[in-house]
Amino acid sequence: MNLQLYRINQLRQNLEKAALAIEDDRSSYHYKTLLEALQKQCDKVEEGHFSICEEENILEHSYFQDEVFENLKTDYDSIIEQLYEKLQQHQPVHKASVKIPKIVIPILTGSYESWSSFYDLFLKIIHEDNSLTDTEKMQYLKTHVKDDAAKLIRHLTVCESNYATAWTLLKKRYENERMIITKHIDNILNIQKVKCGIIGKHTVVAPSNEHVRKTINTAEVGSACDAKQRIGAARRSDWLRDDATHATHANFAT
Structure with a gap:
């Protein structure tokens, strides 16, 4: 002691x-x-x-x-x-002939939906950059997590030996394909409906294209089929419900 x-x-x-x-x-x-x-x-x-x-x-x-x-x-x-x-x-400023937009790494908030976009950019920009030390990578990692994700690695100080541990902890928690797909599907099914127009007697409902794309892209072949079935079932349910509502209104009018 x-x-x-x-x-x-x-x-x-x-x-x-x-x-x-x-x-x-x-x-x-x-x-x-x-x-x-x-x-x-x-x-x-x-x-x-x-x-x-x-x-x-x-x-x-x-x-x-x-x-x-x-x-x-x-x-x-x-x-x-x-x-x-x-x-x-103290880093020297290099003037470039073409202004390249700065790539902003998304903050990992602790939600499974935010993992994919955070992981892809952080992996390419920070994790695979051999010019950075593990201590520097750890500092970048600490500044790009918050809420539940930050709590997960809060006990680890910014030093070289802790980066691999922190990175592994985050991957084990959030690199969960089934949970990511489930969360995206839940967002699709729970999103507020936007009426895009009327085709005949059916109301066309616009789903969240972003969540649909992320769900299908994240899933493997088998999981993708399950995802499509769930989304399709929800759409058919909305279609039949609108159909029944239209029929009820028509019968009442006659």
Whole structure:
């Protein structure tokens, strides 16, 4: 425990030095050096924390009662984020002859419907970018999740060893094809009907094309057939209900 408290004290002192450096205009090399040093210290502190958690009769210690590690982690994440912002400010600006629209990675909110669009872009832009370190990828990941998704990886600090764990946790939770399809179908079936026009005596109802497309694209062959059957059944039900309503009105009129 004494070694862990010593490491925490050292990391906190360096966080305070980093905070002062952030207020000044230092070189990008200085900020990068600070980042690497803090991340190495954080790895040791986190390793020590998990070792202590395995000990018996330790939870009554003031280390846990005062949430020493959790408070340090909060300060650490804040400083790391500010250092990354400083580094980005020092990046050279290249003038391009053609303005290319910036690709915005969607935020993963914790809904299954938002997983596919988030996953595809984050995978190509961040995850598969070999020029980024795992620490940088972890920082990007933290800033692109919120609500339930953010809670899932909230306990993981921004450091190199945690990125693979965080990415795996999110994939295990949200890469669920059956649940994604079910959610899209539910949105199709529950969406407010929009009357597009009248053909004969039938009211034409416009479904959500976006949800239909995502449902069919997400599904495998067997699942796609099930999805089409559910959507088709719902449409036939609406058609027959409108048909019956029209017949009732016609009989009443005569």
